[in-house]
Amino acid sequence: MVAASFSEVGPDGAVEPPPLWLKGLAVILALATVTPYTFVFFYVPHLSQLFDAFGGRLPFATELLLATYRFLGLLSLVAVVPAFRLLGTSELARARQYRLLAFVLFGFALSLIVFYFCVYGIYAPILEMGAIGHGAA
8 A cells, every 4th residue: 555645534534545536537628628739739830820811900819829929828727737736646545536537627627728719810800800791781
């Protein structure tokens, strides 16, 4: 048995290895969390060149996306660090295992929100141009 710190011991003093399904779920959610950030990190620089060709003022969401896309990947650490913690330990209290899984789930939900914001920021100039073109007709 691996010696556990005081914070890893359950109320009854017992520690146990995380079940395989919990580790698998943590890995899948961590990968699903990192994927949108990777997409944004590699896709947005190409779009910035396209947006420069527009020549006009960009919508606020697009300007915010262009200013912050390099740092959005740091938000993935909310899910990745607890997932590695679950994978890297042999024994944890059951409550601590579920707390780490809650962080992984929160990171996944956060990545969905950020991905929605990024998609909106990417398409906002196109939607704005369509609204201007439609209003002029």
